[in-house]
Amino acid sequence: MPELPEVETIKNALDLxxxxxxxxxxxxxxxxxxxxxxxxxxxxxxGAVIDGFERIGKYIIVNLSNGKSLIWHMGMSGxxxxxxxxxxxxxxxxxxxxxxxxxxxxxxxxxxFGLLTWCATNDLKTNSLLCKTGLDPFDKTFNGExxxxxxxxxxxxxxxxLLDQEIIxxxxxxxxxxxxxxxxxxxxxxxxxxxxxxxxxLAEAVRQVLTKAIAAGxxxxxxxxxxxxxxxxxxxxxxxxGKTGQPCPDCQCHLQKKCEIQKIxxxxxxxxxxxxxxx
DNA sequence: AGTGAGGCCTGAAAGC
DNA sequence: TGCTTTCAGGCCTCAC
Numbered sequence: 001m002p003e004l005p006e007v008e009t010i011k012n013a014l015d016l017x018x019x020x021x022x023x024x025x026x027x028x029x030x031x032x033x034x035x036x037x038x039x040x041x042x043x044x045x046x047g048a049v050i051d052g053f054e055r056i057g058k059y060i061i062v063n064l065s066n067g068k069s070l071i072w073h074m075g076m077s078g079x080x081x082x083x084x085x086x087x088x089x090x091x092x093x094x095x096x097x098x099x100x101x102x103x104x105x106x107x108x109x110x111x112x113f114g115l116l117t118w119c120a121t122n123d124l125k126t127n128s129l130l131c132k133t134g135l136d137p138f139d140k141t142f143n144g145e146x147x148x149x150x151x152x153x154x155x156x157x158x159x160x161x162l163l164d165q166e167i168i169x170x171x172x173x174x175x176x177x178x179x180x181x182x183x184x185x186x187x188x189x190x191x192x193x194x195x196x197x198x199x200x201x202l203a204e205a206v207r208q209v210l211t212k213a214i215a216a217g218x219x220x221x222x223x224x225x226x227x228x229x230x231x232x233x234x235x236x237x238x239x240x241x242g243k244t245g246q247p248c249p250d251c252q253c254h255l256q257k258k259c260e261i262q263k264i265x266x267x268x269x270x271x272x273x274x275x276x277x278x279x
Numbered sequence: 280a281g282t283g284a285g286g287c288c289t290g291a292a293a294g295c
Numbered sequence: 296t297g298c299t300t301t302c303a304g305g306c307c308t309c310a311c
Binding site (some may be wrong): 002003034058114165173267268 | 305
């Protein structure tokens, strides 16, 4: 399930493979994603040169030479396959194939929670999908003060607040649990109960966890693979996610009988934490 | 306004 | 063995 590190990994792979290439042909097998792929998508894309890629939260932006940009979201199960040549027969859930003079891109998305659309490059900032996006965790202005100011009116659990893309762009369910663990903060704490110091610790933890994950090429869970088909390795470094019942990896509290990773549901999402270490 | 529930969607895993 | 049910989760819509 692509979160920021996975999307960053995909973006970098795309940049390496097809930046500067010309789109020769787009083939859409299934338009029915989170939003339907616009009917004029092919017309917009074909013939354009790919000027570059950027990431806004979990969105990949493909800037084209014709003043248009493609807006691409992986949803939960979205994958991008980068191949030297377009295959003759599409695989299951291959919804979109983009043929360029440097290689072939295929968007595969089993659950079709992904999204692919376009808008004028000049309109990206006001685009309804992107305009409410919060700060990127790697933005220079993302820090404890920022989090503290955003959290101070939020009574909701801090874990749910971390998933709010209008506050921080790019954190998903896995890294929300991991960052709170790294910051030693209980996921159930009301967001507005965090002190400035705790907000600072959390901001630092978010960046640290994401940095490590990017370095590892993103997580590999059931649904995620890098564009070349290889696995990301960050899952080996998950401290709490999916570790229900296992000893807390990071403290001496495993000597205590009750110290094992707990799983609860917050906002309908699985949440993992150490009940001893996290306060 | 803020919050919570439900829905979309498919495949893997668990349950029967 | 083979069927049915449950679960996973990003993000949107709707209701309170």
